[in-house]
Amino acid sequence: MIALAMDAIIAIGLVWLALRTVRGANVFSAIIMFIVFGLIMSLAWARLHAPDLALAEAAIGAGITGALLLVTWRRLQVLEGSVPQVGAETRSLWLTLPTGLAAALLIAGLGWVALSLPAEPATAGELAWQRLPEMGVSNPVTGVLLGFRAYDTLLEMGVLLAAWLGAQVVASEHRPGALPGPAHEEVPLVGALLSLVVPISLLVAVYLLQAGGSAPGGAFQGGAVLAAGGVLLCLTGRLEAADQASLIERVVLILGLAVFSGVGLVMLPLGEPMLAMPGVWAIYLIETALLLSIALTLVLLFAAAPGLRRRL
Amino acid sequence: MSATATIYLLTAAAVFGIGVYGLLQARQILRQLLAINLMGGATFLLLITLGGGADGPPDPVPQAMVLTGIVIAVSATAFALALLVKLQDATGSSDLDPPDAE
Incomplete structure (x- = not known):
């Protein structure tokens, strides 16, 4: 109840x-x-x-x-600068009313369809549960992500990288969107906060990565937590946008895709299918590479920059 | 079907409809992006609830797909936001109806 x-x-x-x-x-x-x-x-x-x-x-x-x-x-x-925003925030009533009515009809229809759907036997899920012991990990979601549907995860990394590349392509040359520096004077507490929060975000990220095999967690959650630490460093002005990516950043950006593809090809000459995992170590190796790539890509997307450097 | 599943299926339908409404009546592109993200969230909720999340052993396949979906959604949103900043920079407005069109 x-x-x-x-x-x-x-x-x-x-x-x-x-x-x-x-x-x-x-x-x-x-x-x-x-x-x-x-x-x-x-x-x-x-x-x-x-x-x-x-x-x-x-x-x-x-x-x-x-x-x-x-x-x-x-x-x-x-970018708008001092130009005042013209126009109302929402549309007038004679547009809102029919739209709202149509949306209400859509909600009713969707709800009716969703409730009347017959329950499907979850065949793929049952297979995944049955064959999970072969993977060497006990978290079924990690097993599906890196074992049974590894293509999805590999291509997802491609999408993430493509999003960053796309953002770089459309970014203006004079980068008006670069992060503004911290507006305030240096507050002593900021340093103390950072020295506490950033190591903890690193610790949590590594924990989530390690736990991902047997408990909730994994590269994506860990990568996002690590990225949060990076975002904090950008916001407090410890990191600033660089004109281009350094060699290390370039390597880390493609690390996830490269390691995943590399391990996926290793088993090919042995007659195994592509992306077959040679062992549990491979899953953790790939997850580590994914975590680093995800974290850096997300921070760079936040900073709208090709690279980052320490603010001196 | 359990009561929990019914509740979340109806929630998914409601949030999706609200997202469509927001997409149609938004004046700013940023609001449209929020509405699309709401629709995405509702779709994820539907997938997981139908995947037996409410009752019985959870199906890991839809969970993994939704996890992938969440990351794809943030990637697409980030790219859309970069396009939005470029649009603002190039045209001086990120509204759907520029002031001079009214």
């Missing part, structure tokens, strides 16, 4: 926050509502027996996406 009440509260919270996101008074409050929506969503994942997703949603969905949205909002403001 209490569990059901919990579900109801989460559901109402999600719907209300979604409404606030689309109807927020201004873009800033809409972004904040969206971030809170992500946090409540991670509670929903926990209720739905998906702790891996709960971690990923909190770290990536709410955390990194929220940081990206907020920093972009700030960049847009800087």
